Amino acid sequence: MSQKPSIPQGTRDFGPTEVLQRKYVLSCIENAFKGAGFMPIETPSMENLSTLTGKYGNEGDQLLYKVLNSGDFFKKVVENNAQIVDANLTSKQLLPLIAEKGLRYDLTVPFARYVAMNRNTIQFPFKRYQMQPVWRADRPQKGRYREFWQCDGDIIGSDSLLNEFELLYCYDQVFQSLQIPVTIKINNRKILSALAEACGSIELLHTIAIGIDKIDKIGLEKVMEELQKEGIQDYAIEKIKAYLLLPKSIESLNAIEQICNNNASFQKGKEELEELLNYLNNRIKSSIEVDFSLARGLGYYTGTIVEVQANAGSLKMSIGGGGRYDNLTSIFGLNGVSGVGISFGLDRICDVMNELNKYPENLTAKNTKILFCYFDKAGQHKGLDCTLELRARGIASEVFPDITKKISKQLDYANALNIPYVGIIGETEIETNTIMLKALGTGNQSAYTITDLIKKLGQ
């Protein structure tokens, strides 16, 4: 009985071409990080659920993949929790009894956990990069996957805004080298906090942030409606409206100062934003946009926040984002350590690259320079010897593995895989100790000795 093969929703296989393309993007990102002094780390796919829960907000917790405990977990639940196990037990109550591990949701929280665990051996400020898959139990759409790769760079253990600059510079370098036109949007959570305070309470920050983040998508009026539904008071709505009507520019800071009644949080945010812009000044080619409506969902950001959007193509989703987090490691018992990080969304970047056709042409070609073709066992052995000799000199080559009735089958193989040369070995070639070298592009062919062949292909 055969079974119809399939993979889970929201996951994908990658064929040879796709893997080469993804590795190309990964190497661009890695080069930028390495060039700026970042060091690589890797962390496990699974973390303890206690490490992950509560870091991403309620919605985030729901999107965590949980890993079922090993062994006869149900029996253990019944034995150890007899008093609460009955038909009324909710899934939410049951969950901690049967799952202690979960798949990581991002790379930042595992990194904070890593830093807290290894604080005594890490040299601060610590600059690390990490490129690994993450998992979210989201409903998939285009550009939205359940398994996708993030490429994170973080600098932890330093308050300096120079770090923010370094990371934005990485963004700039990567997207320049990939030739994707982008807008890097910048804001500061402290300014949003000031707005929330001016609207009544810092508790409103999350609601307001989620609301105003949607302005580009649904428009001012709808945002106002939504905020009203969430119970924001009328005077506050007016403030938010005035805030959102301001131009996307650093010039709007003065007006925001009025709206926020010049509170302390605002002043700090303003200073940080201005200092960052001073660092960026004339040092970055990508377009930078100060966007006060930029909010970002993740719960742990406290200062600078950034998001990268592709300026071309139909995929207008963000292809990267990040920000500063002051208190993330303190959750794991390491206080007074501030960090800032960015993330590249590899899968979406690849989607954009595909649409814009920005991959280098030779990326899809096989490495193989030459395929040896033959008619019989003697030719096969000679072909094998030639192949091994070429490989020893660093020239990638192959012998066709099967003796075929027609040599066209072997040529078809070379054609289909974009192998530029074939070396044909028949009776004549064996007698004269030569190889008939044929360039598949032009169809030209002539006889070479192995020494001349090495010279020709080694160029």
Next chain:
RNA sequence: GUGGUUUUAGCUCAGUUGGUUAGAGCGCCUGAUUGUGGUUCAGGAGGUCGUGGGUUCGAGCCCCAUAUUCCACCCCA
């Protein structure tokens, strides 16, 4: 998690009101060519119509469930 949408040959897709043996293009295989690919010509293989139920004399088409694709919410890389 809510609502909608998609699925027919390896690929891209037709398929009328429920009616005989489900089609096309491309690709693939064989031959025209016993040592040479890309063009041309001739022939050929390949389908449980996503899966499982149901209605019907009869289902690719109608109904239910489920999976998958894409989309809008929610949220996000």
